[in-house]
Amino acid sequence: MRRRGPTIPEIAQAIGQKLTRPVRLMEVCGTHTVNIFRFGLRSLLPKELELVSGPGCPVCVTPTREIDFLVEVARLPQVILATFGDMLRVPGSQYSLKDLRAQGAAIKMVYSPLDTLELAEKTPDKYVVFAAVGFETTAPAVAVTVLEAQERGLKNLFFAVSHRTMPMALKTLLSSGEVHIDGLILPGHVSTIVGARTFEFVPQEFGLPAVVTGFEAHDIMQGIYMLIKQIAEGRAKLEIEYRKAVTWQGNLMGQQLMHRVFEPCDAWWRGLGLIPGSGLRLRPAYQALDAQAQLGVQIPEGEDPPGCRCGDILCARAKPIDCKLFGKACTPEHPKGPCMVSSEGTCAAWYAFYDEIA
Numbered sequence: 001m002r003r004r005g006p007t008i009p010e011i012a013q014a015i016g017q018k019l020t021r022p023v024r025l026m027e028v029c030g031t032h033t034v035n036i037f038r039f040g041l042r043s044l045l046p047k048e049l050e051l052v053s054g055p056g057c058p059v060c061v062t063p064t065r066e067i068d069f070l071v072e073v074a075r076l077p078q079v080i081l082a083t084f085g086d087m088l089r090v091p092g093s094q095y096s097l098k099d100l101r102a103q104g105a106a107i108k109m110v111y112s113p114l115d116t117l118e119l120a121e122k123t124p125d126k127y128v129v130f131a132a133v134g135f136e137t138t139a140p141a142v143a144v145t146v147l148e149a150q151e152r153g154l155k156n157l158f159f160a161v162s163h164r165t166m167p168m169a170l171k172t173l174l175s176s177g178e179v180h181i182d183g184l185i186l187p188g189h190v191s192t193i194v195g196a197r198t199f200e201f202v203p204q205e206f207g208l209p210a211v212v213t214g215f216e217a218h219d220i221m222q223g224i225y226m227l228i229k230q231i232a233e234g235r236a237k238l239e240i241e242y243r244k245a246v247t248w249q250g251n252l253m254g255q256q257l258m259h260r261v262f263e264p265c266d267a268w269w270r271g272l273g274l275i276p277g278s279g280l281r282l283r284p285a286y287q288a289l290d291a292q293a294q295l296g297v298q299i300p301e302g303e304d305p306p307g308c309r310c311g312d313i314l315c316a317r318a319k320p321i322d323c324k325l326f327g328k329a330c331t332p333e334h335p336k337g338p339c340m341v342s343s344e345g346t347c348a349a350w351y352a353f354y355d356e357i358a
């Protein structure tokens with residue numbers, strides 16, 4: 001059935017007609033980056049419209065020191081480390097979790113944090129540690145798991161919390177003066193939870209147009225059109241394209257769950273450094289489930305992979321082809337940095353769709 005409204009080629013044409021000068025837009029979310037390539041949207045857009053990626057891939061922004069921490073935890077003989085698949089191949093200073101698993105460490109891939117409840121119940125003689133990595137999108141599900149673990153009285157399930165929240169990272173990036181963009185394609189998934197209102201600061205403090213955008217080809221093209229229209233009309237507003245999922249207030253129950261279990265903390269971001277209030281940690285009432293507090297493993301310093309420019313790519317200071325390792329020493333089969341590992345990684349997307357860019 002034909003979708004109501006303009007087709008994708010019609011939107012592309014409208015974008016071309018509205019564009020009066022070269023424009024640079026940032027897609028904050030890694031899923032947008034990948035889908036723009038997957039749907040071949042770049043080939044439909046005018047050459048004067050440049051798309052750059054932002055710090056919206058959760059695996060990519062997790063710094064090496066936190067990968068090293070998980071490696072140290074997984075080395076403990078009594079521990080089963082549970083993690084999402086993307087984290088397995090991210091290189092640490094010396095090893096990835098996959099390397100460690102090959103050496104015999106007990107590392108299990110899970111599809112949901114809730115899977116760890118059963119794992120802990122089935123292995124009472126082990127400590128199960130869940131690597132809780134992700135943005136506001138995944139934090140509510142982890143919060144539910146924490147509450148359920150407490151409710152069930154599980155004494156062998158712990159959480160290594162590396163959650164990050166998007167607003168402070170974007171503020172830091174936009175305040176840095178290093179990134180020159182004309183508008184933001186804002187993340188649909190995160191906004192589903194936190195609500196579009198969370199990003200009101202983008203036009204208010206930075207004078208930039210911003211559109212919360214969905215993930216289908218039509219959504220992305222429509223979001224880009226809304227941004228180009230604002231730019232052509234000299235406006236800077238926050239608008240929602242992804243109305244089927246995102247409201248101004250967001251998911252209040254998800255927000256309450258996050259607030260009940262987690263509190264803000266300072267967090268390190270790959271490429272952005274230490275950002276005050278940009279992370280989440282367990283509240284004192286849940287310290288008995290905190291892996292770092294209970295297992296006594298310190299977070300090491302961590303060294304980024306030599307030559308890897310993921311930090312610059314996540315902040316739009318460089319493109320994957322600016323990295324000397326891209327497609328040579330670093331490929332999806334032998335990744336040197338997280339941006340080549342993650343399914344949302346910019347380097348992995350450029351590598352997979354290189355013919356389209358070249």
Ligand code: SF4
Pocket residue numbers: 307308309310313320323324325326327330331335336337338339340341347
């Ligand atoms: S190509 Fe590889 S080494 Fe270079 S920035 Fe990307 S992930 Fe890092």
